[in-house]
Amino acid sequence: MLNAFLISLVVVALSEMGDKTQLLALLLAAKFRKPIPILFAIFLATVVNHGVSAVLGQWITTVLSETTLLWLVSLGFIGMAVWMLIPDKLDDESESINRWQKYGVFGATFILFFLAEIGDKTQIATIALAARFDSIGWVTIGTTLGIMLVNLPAVFIGDKLADKLPIALIHKIGAAIFLIMGVGALLQHYFL
Incomplete structure (x- = not known):
């Protein structure tokens, strides 16, 4: 299960660089x-969102055949590789922040971050x-x-650091990892 943890950590960290939720955090x-x-x-917003997402991922394995699941997950990873190459932008989140500000710093952040994660990479x-x-935890x-x-x-240093990071390169590395995982799963199933 160490593989599940490490790959999940690396893939999502690379995916999050320059993502709309990182921009929202800024x-x-x-x-x-x-x-x-x-x-x-x-x-907290991430634990809730990703916990539910992981449960959904596990549930999917119980209702789809192994072959369908293999293709769905593999094509999903390949699709994520392409999606990683499309830069994210915030659509006037300042207005959203002001609308949720009445719930305080914690409440506004939780609501906005949770909502921004829905359907996110x-x-x-x-x-x-x-x-x-096969590992929710x-x-x-x-x-x-x-x-x-x-x-x-991003929260502590703000946009000073964001301007110095090679976001395009980071996205390309993340895309390559997703592509390797998608193609690798298919190759492993059909040729090994």
Whole structure:
């Protein structure tokens, strides 16, 4: 299960670099300037979102045939590779932050981050990873830590660090990992 944890951590950390949720974390940090409640809210929103996603990934393995699941997960990883190459942007999240501000720093961050994760690359990856590795716990822990590793510096350092990171290269590396996982699963099943 160490593989499930490590691969989940690395894949999601790479996916999160430059992702809309990382950009949201930067905006929240700039708006509220209270990193600790922001980080706790991001952590809790991610645990809930990715925990449910991992359960969904496991459930999918019980209702689909092994061949259908193999193709679905493999094509999902290959699709994630392509998606990684499309840059994310925030659609005027400042307005959303202001709308949820009445719930305080923690409440606004939790709500916004949870909603931003729905249908996000990292949520889809969590579903696929849980289906691939048959591990709700290790995948949830790995993906959550991956999110936190990327957002911790984003919240504390803000956009000063974001401008210095080679986001395009990081996305290409993440895309390559997803592609290798998707093609590798197919090759392993049909040729090994």
